[in-house]
Amino acid sequence: MKQEVRDWDFVADTAARKFSAPYFLKALSEISPDDVPRSAVSKLRSFSKFTKLRALKIVAAQIAFHKSCIESAQAKCAYVKGPALSVQFDGNYAERYCRDIDVLVHEHDFEKVILEAVSNGYRVILS
Numbered sequence: 001m002k003q004e005v006r007d008w009d010f011v012a013d014t015a016a017r018k019f020s021a022p023y024f025l026k027a028l029s030e031i032s033p034d035d036v037p038r039s040a041v042s043k044l045r046s047f048s049k050f051t052k053l054r055a056l057k058i059v060a061a062q063i064a065f066h067k068s069c070i071e072s073a074q075a076k077c078a079y080v081k082g083p084a085l086s087v088q089f090d091g092n093y094a095e096r097y098c099r100d101i102d103v104l105v106h107e108h109d110f111e112k113v114i115l116e117a118v119s120n121g122y123r124v125i126l127s
Contacts, residue, residue, distance in 0.1 A: 008040035012047065019097035021047035052094045059083045059094075062101045069116040075109035 005011055015024040025044045028036055062083060070077050082098035105113050114124060 008037050009043070012040050012043040015044060016047035016050075019051055021051050022095040051097050055083070055094045055097050058098055058101065065101065065103075065117075065122070068120045069113050069122070070103070070105075073109060073112035073116045075113050076106040077109070077113075078104045080104060 011024075012021075015021045021044050025041075025048050028041065028044070033041075062079065069075075080102045082101055083096070086092060086096035118124060
């Protein structure tokens with residue numbers, strides 16, 4: 001049974017709000033172009049570019065943190081979620097949006113990493 005989308009603006013806005021525009025746009029490429037209004041595709045492309053640019057900024061921040069804090073402290077660590085998860089599963093870290101970077105640091109290296117982070121302008125927030 002074929003389902004019809006009645007409000008493509010709602011679909012595009014939802015994809016943007018959920019940071020899934022790149023995935024949704026990719027899924028739309030598998031259906032007939034005549035089934036999707038050009039305005040919706042254009043909106044999804046715009047949202048997709050925004051999501052990818054934000055993801056690349058997160059990756060750049062992770063690389064900067066790694067070089068200035070982890071490498072300089074010679075710490076053992078593991079990154080989880082975000083770009084690390086994307087690289088592990090589909091290799092396309094630019095399409096997976098994340099809001100933060102999660103890093104596990106070996107307990108013996110933790111203080112060194114914190115000191116490096118503070119000396120490099122990072123703020124430590126305890127909650």
